[in-house]
Amino acid sequence: MAATYFITGAHGCIGSWIVKALVERGDDAVVFDRSDDPRRLRAIMDPDQLATVRFVLGDITDGAVVQRALAFSQATRVIHLAGLQVPICKADPIGGAMVNVVGTLNVFEAARSLSINNVVYASSAAVYGLNDDDAVLDETAKAYLARASLPFARRLIAAMRAGEAAGGDKRGKQSAALLIHGSEEWSDLDLRVDDHTDPLAELERLEQVSRERWVHFRPFLPTRQNPAGITDRKIIDTSIEAANAGKT
Numbered sequence: 001m002a003a004t005y006f007i008t009g010a011h012g013c014i015g016s017w018i019v020k021a022l023v024e025r026g027d028d029a030v031v032f033d034r035s036d037d038p039r040r041l042r043a044i045m046d047p048d049q050l051a052t053v054r055f056v057l058g059d060i061t062d063g064a065v066v067q068r069a070l071a072f073s074q075a076t077r078v079i080h081l082a083g084l085q086v087p088i089c090k091a092d093p094i095g096g097a098m099v100n101v102v103g104t105l106n107v108f109e110a111a112r113s114l115s116i117n118n119v120v121y122a123s124s125a126a127v128y129g130l131n132d133d134d135a136v137l138d139e140t141a142k143a144y145l146a147r148a149s150l151p152f153a154r155r156l157i158a159a160m161r162a163g164e165a166a167g168g169d170k171r172g173k174q175s176a177a178l179l180i181h182g183s184e185e186w187s188d189l190d191l192r193v194d195d196h197t198d199p200l201a202e203l204e205r206l207e208q209v210s211r212e213r214w215v216h217f218r219p220f221l222p223t224r225q226n227p228a229g230i231t232d233r234k235i236i237d238t239s240i241e242a243a244n245a246g247k248t
């Protein structure tokens with residue numbers, strides 16, 4: 001039997017996909033969001049499907065508004081996703097707490113007072129922390145300090161490897177990245193691996209590939225001192241060849 005879901009923050013990244021999934025399986029969705037921007041939902045749902053969705057414009061920091069909207073929706077289930085993420089909370093901690101803490105309590109209170117027992121909300125993987133002890137960070141730092149003779153990129157990867165061997169990130173391992181900046185606006189090296197079974201090994205491979213041409217090509221890009229950079233292909237190729245010939 002179809003159920004009615006009250007979904008806060010459903011114009012967002014996760015909520016819009018939940019709305020789509022609910023409608024596709026025949027449930028009713030009521031979107032409660034302080035944004036009325038339907039772009040995400042329009043991008044992923046058919047107009048016919050979208051027409052079945054009810055929309056309520058409101059702010060979860062206002063308990064009375066949440067209470068009224070939830071009662072009016074006649075929903076029996078709540079999915080709470082309205083929230084502010086790190087950059088916004090960092091810039092405005094009080095505003096962040098109002099939405100993420102007080103707003104969440106408002107949703108819980110409204111559900112409790114209407115005897116709605118089915119409430120689901122999204123937390124953050126960060127609540128699990130990096131690890132139970134300091135071993136990962138300690139081993140990472142130790143390996144970094146012990147490998148001062150390595151080129152910087154390889155030194156960082158070695159440190160990550162040591163952290164991984166000490167237990168790694170207990171939230172799982174799927175991604176790895178290396179972003180190195182010098183004094184210029186452009187990064188010296190920017191390598192990212194995602195959705196990989198062995199991300200550190202892949203990062204290591206990419207770093208090796210970067211040493212074939214990229215790190216030798218990089219100095220010819222525009223700099224603050226020389227905004228035009230060096231574009232003469234002959235100079236660049238000769239330098240790359242010389243660098244590679246000098247490798248042991």
Ligand SMILES: NC(=O)c1ccc[n+]([C@@H]2O[C@H](COP(=O)([O-])OP(=O)(O)OC[C@H]3O[C@@H](n4cnc5c(N)ncnc54)[C@H](O)[C@@H]3O)[C@@H](O)[C@H]2O)c1
Pocket residue numbers: 008009010011012013014015032033034035058059060061081082083084085099103122123124125
């Ligand atoms: N996206 C992720 O990878 C991820 C991972 C873990 C947890 N989460 C959590 O899941 C929840 C949803 O994440 P998301 O990525 O869909 O976020 P999002 O930023 O894409 O969407 C949040 C939605 O909440 C709405 N909103 C913000 N403040 C509101 C308020 N005061 N009243 C009503 N609506 C408000 C915004 O308009 C937006 O539509 C958040 O709590 C987030 O912290 C997200």
